[in-house]
Amino acid sequence: MIHANTDEAWLPLYEALASPVRLSIINLLAGSLMNVKELAESLGLSSAIVTMHVRKLEKAGLVQTKMVRKQGGTHKMCMLAERSVSIELPAHAGDSLKVHEVSVPVGHYTQFEVFPTCGIATTEKMVGQFDDPRFFLEPERMNAGILWFGKGYVEYKVPNYLLAKQRPVALEIAMELGSEAPGVNDNWPSDISFALNGAEIGMWTSPGDYGEVRGRFSPVWWHDRVNQYGLLKVIRIQEDGSYIDGQRMSGVGIGDIGLARNHWTFRIGVKEDAVHVGGLTLYGKGFGNYNHDMVFRVFYEDSPNG
Structure with missing residues (x-):
């Protein structure tokens, strides 16, 4: 769980959440691990655009990637890094x-x-x-x-x-x-x-x-x-x-x-x-x-x- 507040240090988190595409990525990763290509196909976007969105989610601590053995090869898979976010107001x-x-x-x-x-x-x-x-x-x-x-x-x-x-x-x-x-x-x-x-x-x-x-x-x-x-x-x-x-x-x-x-x-x-x-x-x-x-x-x- 991420415990955030109104400190400016948390702006990357709020910026990461302020996007319909990134919210869709979070919803997709809640179902299963996916690589960038799979996310791009599901969203109807290019891999380059999805990579940019994934990096913003990584910087915010919401998503992480790791190498996973799958279908006879090794793939860089995306997954959720946290289960919830709480925001403490002043x-x-x-x-x-x-x-x-x-x-x-x-x-x-x-x-x-x-x-x-x-x-x-x-x-x-x-x-x-x-x-x-x-x-x-x-x-x-x-x-x-x-x-x-x-x-x-x-x-x-x-x-x-x-x-x-x-x-x-x-x-x-x-x-x-x-x-x-x-x-x-x-x-x-x-x-x-x-x-x-x-x-x-x-x-x-x-x-x-x-x-x-x-x-x-x-x-x-x-x-x-x-x-x-x-x-x-x-x-x-x-x-x-x-x-x-x-x-x-x-x-x-x-x-x-x-x-x-x-x-x-x-x-x-x-x-x-x-x-x-x-x-x-x-x-x-x-x-x-x-x-x-x-x-x-x-x-x-x-x-x-x-």
Whole structure:
């Protein structure tokens, strides 16, 4: 389930749904897996036009593709990536919940352990060289807009601006993510895990490393056949558990992660013993399709006993 709101970052989703053709594609894929040629025949359109529509649905996280053995050959098949979409409208002015928001650039990690293939870049140039983890210590990495690695993790310290009288109700973390394949590969699953303050909050399997078309905000100098964009994912930790795009990841709730401290520690990575060790690409401002860094939002209410 995709859990969206009125943030501009969700515009690609709403744009993808604002088309009779793309809605027809979603309806067709709800019935069975189909390749572009089959979709084109069903819709009475050219394969080139259908390919364009499928890519918009992929960017929105509604459709994914993978190679499937069929009728003695291997075919690139399209399928639905999600079962539903929910849209959260802004809270009414009278609602009690308030929010603190912090934006954290992808290069502001405080600890890491990464393995090739790996790299880091600003919107102007590569930081160091490809596949050399030593450059993850380069001071210029603080300006990075993208980083990637084959396995390992990066860890961030996030300031906690809650006051003693403010009780946290939920925490949301929004970021653009993808796998990390040698080159690019839309069918390259990777089990990406998340931890907060040492508590494992869950795992999400990224479908692939997207690069067949350029990212909306890819710098001009950025090569065509490398990581271009990911999928916008929103993690929400609330009282009854942890969710990603509304889909439950674990039973770790807001009361289990120790938010009563001056800062929080967020770790994201790919474990060596994961089922799918397909790497990780983290997109920040100036890269990908959403043009923003990682966003942390803590929702709180004032305690009557504060």
